[in-house]
Amino acid sequence: MKNFEDIKAQWENQGDIKPPVNGIETIINKTNALKNGQRITNSILAVTAGLLIIFFFYVKAYLEVKATIALSLMILVIFIRIALEIISLNTLKHINFAEDNQRFKNRLLRYYKKRLRTHYIFTPIILLFYIVGFVMLMPYFKMSLSKGFYTYIQISGCVIISVGLFLLFKVIKKELLSIKQLMN
Amino acid sequence: MGYCNGNEPQAKDLAQDVFVKVWDNLKTFRKDSSISTWIYRITVNTCLVHIREAKKLKFSKKLPIDLESKFEIVKENQENRFQQLYKCINKLTADNKAIILLELEGLQQKEIAEVMGLKHEAVRVRIHRIKKELTKCVKQ
Numbered sequence A: 001m002k003n004f005e006d007i008k009a010q011w012e013n014q015g016d017i018k019p020p021v022n023g024i025e026t027i028i029n030k031t032n033a034l035k036n037g038q039r040i041t042n043s044i045l046a047v048t049a050g051l052l053i054i055f056f057f058y059v060k061a062y063l064e065v066k067a068t069i070a071l072s073l074m075i076l077v078i079f080i081r082i083a084l085e086i087i088s089l090n091t092l093k094h095i096n097f098a099e100d101n102q103r104f105k106n107r108l109l110r111y112y113k114k115r116l117r118t119h120y121i122f123t124p125i126i127l128l129f130y131i132v133g134f135v136m137l138m139p140y141f142k143m144s145l146s147k148g149f150y151t152y153i154q155i156s157g158c159v160i161i162s163v164g165l166f167l168l169f170k171v172i173k174k175e176l177l178s179i180k181q182l183m184n
Numbered sequence B: 001m002g003y004c005n006g007n008e009p010q011a012k013d014l015a016q017d018v019f020v021k022v023w024d025n026l027k028t029f030r031k032d033s034s035i036s037t038w039i040y041r042i043t044v045n046t047c048l049v050h051i052r053e054a055k056k057l058k059f060s061k062k063l064p065i066d067l068e069s070k071f072e073i074v075k076e077n078q079e080n081r082f083q084q085l086y087k088c089i090n091k092l093t094a095d096n097k098a099i100i101l102l103e104l105e106g107l108q109q110k111e112i113a114e115v116m117g118l119k120h121e122a123v124r125v126r127i128h129r130i131k132k133e134l135t136k137c138v139k140q
Helices: A004-012 A023-058 A065-093 A101-144 A147-183 B008-028 B035-056 B065-070 B075-091 B094-104 B109-116 B120-139
Strands: none
Touching (some): A023 A065, A101 A147, B008 B035, B109 B120
């Protein structure tokens, strides 16, 4: 290839991708699937919240001040994390994709920086409070559960926290890469 | 195709995402620009978000079907040239990649400026620079 005109000629030789026969139908179905997906996610969150509250009353956690504080703390931080995620997803959803690229890029950059702040500041605090709540509940687990089940809770708790930290690290890495690419 | 390194299934998925956004935002189209510019803006911005998935992008090992049948004999040679071209495009910054892909698609520089939110003169200078950069890279 000697010059850019050759590159352009080669590019034009690529041949167009044929549009699918049922393209419009696919797009309508995908749009509906996305909306249904959001509805399902919201329903799952509502059910989870309901179950946690039922569990709170079922184990009569309100009779013990320390257990009430511990369980409330765990439930509260889960809700805060979910709320932060919903706000973040809504922000991304409301970014206008029809804006010119420079404005869009700036908005996207602000969005990723905000997400990064959430991951660096709020998520570790949330995780810390969750761990505090979990540790506060341990004596109650020890008192009321068999030794085997108590050990299982101890191990699974550690595994869940480790996985959480690993996922947090992965997400931060991914968001940092996005910012780096956008700033190029 | 350029954004997906010639990977046709990924290009189709991306095209579908673009049309979902066009469908969703159609009521917000104010006719400030032509409908094609408006759709190109959505396309470039959707591709920009797609760079988050950049790691998953693989170079296509197969040529588009049309091309494959047209140039059966020189297939391997063509394949290498396309891969080299995609590789060179992929080395550009996100902005430059979008600009040159729009240029390769045959858009007027004025329209590219509208899509990118840059001044016409700035786009003209940039295209000149990217053309040189790309030609140099492809020759290597």
